[in-house]
Amino acid sequence: MNFENYTEQQLIEYIKEAKKRLGERLIIPAHHYIRRELVELSDFTGDSYKLAVDVSRTDAEFIVFCGVRFMAESASVLSKPGQHILLPEMDAGCPMAEMIDEETATAAVEKMRNVCDNEIAPIVYMNSYADSKSFCGRNGGAVCTSSNAYKIVSYFLNRGKSVFFFPDYHLGSNVADKLGIDNSLIVRVGRDLSLEKGKNLRDAKMFLWDGFCPVHQEFTIGDVEDARSLYPDATIIVHPESDRKIVGLSDMSGSTQQILNEITESPEGAAWVVGTELTFVDRINMTFKDKTIASLRPSPCHDMVKINLYNTAVAIQSIEEYLIGKGDLKNEINVNKKLREGARAALNRMIDIVEGRDI
Ligand code: 13P
Numbered sequence: 001m002n003f004e005n006y007t008e009q010q011l012i013e014y015i016k017e018a019k020k021r022l023g024e025r026l027i028i029p030a031h032h033y034i035r036r037e038l039v040e041l042s043d044f045t046g047d048s049y050k051l052a053v054d055v056s057r058t059d060a061e062f063i064v065f066c067g068v069r070f071m072a073e074s075a076s077v078l079s080k081p082g083q084h085i086l087l088p089e090m091d092a093g094c095p096m097a098e099m100i101d102e103e104t105a106t107a108a109v110e111k112m113r114n115v116c117d118n119e120i121a122p123i124v125y126m127n128s129y130a131d132s133k134s135f136c137g138r139n140g141g142a143v144c145t146s147s148n149a150y151k152i153v154s155y156f157l158n159r160g161k162s163v164f165f166f167p168d169y170h171l172g173s174n175v176a177d178k179l180g181i182d183n184s185l186i187v188r189v190g191r192d193l194s195l196e197k198g199k200n201l202r203d204a205k206m207f208l209w210d211g212f213c214p215v216h217q218e219f220t221i222g223d224v225e226d227a228r229s230l231y232p233d234a235t236i237i238v239h240p241e242s243d244r245k246i247v248g249l250s251d252m253s254g255s256t257q258q259i260l261n262e263i264t265e266s267p268e269g270a271a272w273v274v275g276t277e278l279t280f281v282d283r284i285n286m287t288f289k290d291k292t293i294a295s296l297r298p299s300p301c302h303d304m305v306k307i308n309l310y311n312t313a314v315a316i317q318s319i320e321e322y323l324i325g326k327g328d329l330k331n332e333i334n335v336n337k338k339l340r341e342g343a344r345a346a347l348n349r350m351i352d353i354v355e356g357r358d359i
Helices: 008-025 036-041 048-056 069-077 102-115 130-138 149-157 169-179 221-230 244-249 256-265 278-287 309-323 337-354
Strands: 029-031 044-046 062-064 084-086 120-125 142-144 162-166 186-189 206-209 235-238 271-275 292-295
Touching (some): 008 036, 029 048, 036 278, 044 048, 048 069, 062 309, 069 084, 084 309, 102 130, 102 162, 102 186, 102 206, 120 130, 130 142, 142 149, 142 337, 149 162, 169 186, 169 206, 169 244, 221 235, 271 278
Parallel strands (some): 120 162, 186 206
C-alpha cells in the first residue's frame, strides 16, 4: 500500500483497521505535544515520566511511539526482550538533548570534582540521549523528568552530595529556587566547560549545564504581564523548562501531565493561561469547552510536529509486512548493549526514587 495519495481520513481508517488486526500486539503511546488526530488514535498519553513507566509495563510486541527520539530511546532501554519500538520519523529529535553528550559530561564532572568538596551526583533530564543517561547510571546518578526533578535532586542532596544537573539550565534553576538553595551555591556550567565566576565552588550544591528548550525559552516577562492584563482572572501555569523569572511571576508550574490534571480538576468556567508547547495548549483548549484556555505565547515544537498520520501509518504498515515476512520494521529504535545497561540503571533509579522504593 502506498499512502502518498491518502487523505487524512483514509490514513485514520487504515490506522484504526490495522490496530484491530494487530490487537494486543500493537500499542501506540503519545506524548501530550503530539498532534490531536494521533492523540485520538493512541492507546494512552502522558508526560515523559508517565509514558516511560506505562510503556515499560506493557507486554505488546510492537510499540509505535508518537513522541520524539529520546522518548522512544528510553522506551527501548526499558523494554522487555522481544519488544520492538518504532519511531515514525527518525528526524524527530530534541535540540536540548543535543546540547551535551557523554564525553562532555565526563569532562564537566571532572572539573567539578577538582573544585568541589562534595561527591558529585550526575542527574540527567529525560530530554537527553542514551549516552548521557548511561553516563549517569554508571556514575551513581539518575534520570529525572519535569514531574519529579525536585524529588530526585532532593534525594541526592539529602545524602550529602552535590549535583550536576544537565542539560536543562532552567529546570535545574527552578528546582534550586524551590529548594531555597543560596544563589552563591548554584553554579552555571558553560558549554565551554567554564564555571560561573563569583560562586562558592567548594560548597556548591548544584552545577547547572547551560542548555535550554527552544520552545520554553520563547516566553518573556512581557508575555506574563500581557496575560495578566488580558485575562485578569486566569491562573497562569507554565512548564518548568521556562526561565526562573517566568516561573516566579506565574501562579503554578508543572509537567505536561500536571498541567493537564490541574486544568481537568478546575471548576467549570475556570480561566487558564498556559505556558508550554502550542499543539498541546490548542488541544486542551478544544477539549475543555467550558473553560477559557489561552496560550502564554504560541510556541510550537518543531520536532513533535514531525510525527504525523502518514509516517505513523507507514510504521504500522511495516509491522504488518514484517509479520508476513515481506520486509523489515521501519525506524526501529535500538540502543546498544553498552549504553543500555547504564541508561537502564539511571532510569530505574528515577522510578525507584519516585515510587519510594528503598534503593
Ligand atoms: P513533560 O511531558 O515531562 O512535561 O516534558 C515535556 C517535554 O519537554 C517534552 O520534550
